[in-house]
Amino acid sequence: MPKTIKIIGIGAGDPDHLTIQAVKALSQVDVVFLMDKGPAKEKLNALRKKICARHMGERAYRFVDAANPEREREGDYLAAVADLNARKQAVFERLIAAELRDGECGAFLVWGDPSLYDSTIRLVEAIAASGRHDLDWDVIPGITSVQALTARHRTTLNAIGRAVTITPGRRLAERFPDGVDSVVVMLDAENAFRRLREDDVDIYWGAYVGTPDEILIAGKLDDVAGEIERVRAEARAAHGWIMDSYLLRRPTVADKTSD
Ligand SMILES: C[S@@+](CC[C@H](N)C(=O)[O-])C[C@H]1O[C@@H](n2cnc3c(N)ncnc32)[C@H](O)[C@@H]1O
Structure with a gap:
């Protein structure tokens, strides 16, 4: 058998x-x-x-x-x-x-x-x-933690008709890849969002998503980056570990033909 x-x-x-x-x-x-x-x-x-x-x-x-x-x-x-x-x-x-x-x-x-x-x-x-x-x-x-994250932020993963990239933090570049307006970052040990040189980016960040310790922060990257860094460091110190990920999205002109 x-x-x-x-x-x-x-x-x-x-x-x-x-x-x-x-x-x-x-x-x-x-x-x-x-x-x-x-x-x-x-x-x-x-x-x-x-x-x-x-x-x-x-x-x-x-x-x-x-x-x-x-x-x-x-x-x-x-x-x-x-x-x-x-x-x-x-x-x-x-x-x-x-x-x-x-x-x-x-x-x-x-x-x-x-x-x-x-x-x-x-x-x-x-x-x-x-x-x-x-x-x-x-x-x-x-x-996936990606689905859990987008659901808790009540948002979509892709912009209409557009592509998505999922990457570990260490591979996040300064710019979004061509044709991509949504980037999901996982396994990020070092606040890689700080590297991004794009104007007008929204970030949807979540730690321990789906658990009683869940923390969610969303907003314009420039406005909330400092808060995420601080909250992240505090949570990591309190728990001894952290499990977090985030969606970065830039506004696009909607393609009305598909979703
Ligand atoms: C080794 S990967 C495993 C991913 C997993 N197989 C999935 O489908 O989500 C671990 C990474 O997933 C993300 N992750 C997993 N669970 C999470 C959660 N509950 N909240 C936030 N991020 C999470 C974090 O970026 C973490 O570093």
Whole structure:
């Protein structure tokens, strides 16, 4: 009997983000792998446990906590990521081999959606392709932090008929890319919005969106940049970690033919 892995998107912090498809998938799970690391680990895993308690009911399931490797902070970024992923793959493979019995179903509960800045799909795909395990695997989508952010600000992601860019903070340029009026910035350790040299930009910023600690600030970038920096620093100091993202948008002439 093959083992099954379900990669389940759980949304960005609110247990109500879980889709009905995800709830149905959870009802088949025997083992939940917990992979978080760092100072946020406790809170993020608490949410996962709450979701399981709420939706897996009487089912007999077990948690397996795995030490998730950390990325080297020094040296070349892409080399460090490749090295991290190799070590993560080894951890995942050990979990699948040692913690899951034949015929059982294991789940990775991925923050947001597994397609966005998350390596779980790539790692499970590589393990399945290795041929070393009799493995079926599946992906269940989740609400991304981008969707959570735009919903809480009651705004749209794209301007009418226009393109969107999603980027890590370290890649935010001084100007919007050609043809793009909306840029979503994630994984920003250093207030990259300060780099932007565009006139008249709106920013929709959110931290811990969907959780009881949520903070939202929106306005003209020039007007609120200082406030965001201050609030962000205070929140990070108070919690010991921060999870924030933002949408930058410049006004465009509306294209009336599409949405
Ligand atoms: C490793 S990425 C994972 C993204 C996730 N897979 C998703 O679909 O949103 C982590 C980044 O997502 C953003 N993020 C995730 N959850 C968030 C939340 N609740 N509020 C604000 N930003 C969030 C932050 O930019 C954070 O640095």
